[in-house]
Amino acid sequence: MSETTPSSEITDLLRVLDGQRRHVLGILDGLAPEALRQPVLPSGWHCLGLVQHLALDVERFWFRAVVAGDKDTIRGLTSGAEAWQVSPEVQATDVLDRYRQETELADAVIATTPADAPLAWWPHDLFGEPHLHTLRDVLLHVITETACHAGHLDVARELLDGRRRLVLT
Template identity: 50%
Template sequence: MNAELDALKRALDRQRAHVLGIIEGLSEEDLRRPVLPSGWSCLALVRHLTLDVERFWFPGVIAGEPDVAGQLTAGTEAHWYVPEGMSSEEVFADYRAAIACADAVLADAVLEQEPAAWPMEIWPTWRLPDVRHILIHVLTEVACHSGHLDAVRELIDGTIWLGGNPYAS
């Protein structure tokens, strides 16, 4: 990995850790409880990050894996819900597995590389030109959602994220 890609990847890893860290210790009930009027739960947001972020952008768009891209473009609203019978442990394990797969794609990527696939049916007039822009987009989205989880966690039990020095390696 080059220095820029490595720096972006470290920043993304910090946000991924933030997502998991801010909801650590919540009960099953609190993980599934909608807190905001929009109705999503902490687990539903992790499910969204798993499917619509980690799997969609890395193996789907960057690597162009057809099975992934095809599965993810249909019914994305359903990705904000946890399937009936799926435990919180399964949701977290799925998220971690998606991160590992995304990291494997990034390990073989070059920042200037064009995406191998693009979901024209979703965005016919918008396109990210390369891995650099995709990684910045994903980093921004994960950071935004970790902030959402911060607000929800504080509403649930007053816990505030104290994840340490964000610039430590």
């Protein structure tokens, strides 16, 4: 196996992550731009803010910063709360496109990193001592976080317009 060919384990984990990524985008498909910005819970977050969080705090942060140790990415990190804020002049399509771009950049890191490779950087100031140690650990963490947020988006969509991804009979 070459350094640019992921192991079958990583390929399998990436397939699961891709399914969750498609779920995130699929549940929002057809939702009006103003609805993407409409908070439906007392906490005030909205769908677009959650997708931006997934792009910046999840895909970019965990793969480009933590796994790859990309210095420009690390320098450009913002606080988690900022990632949830989408300026009114930012188009919804720009946020959704950025999520797609960040997943592609993450996939490039995943494709060139062995499953057991140690992480290149760890944010001690945020998390203390490392609780994740390899690409495998990060993939499992990101799958879990993305799936959790996909569920949040399912609920938000149903509250916004009644659409349910899975129709229960």
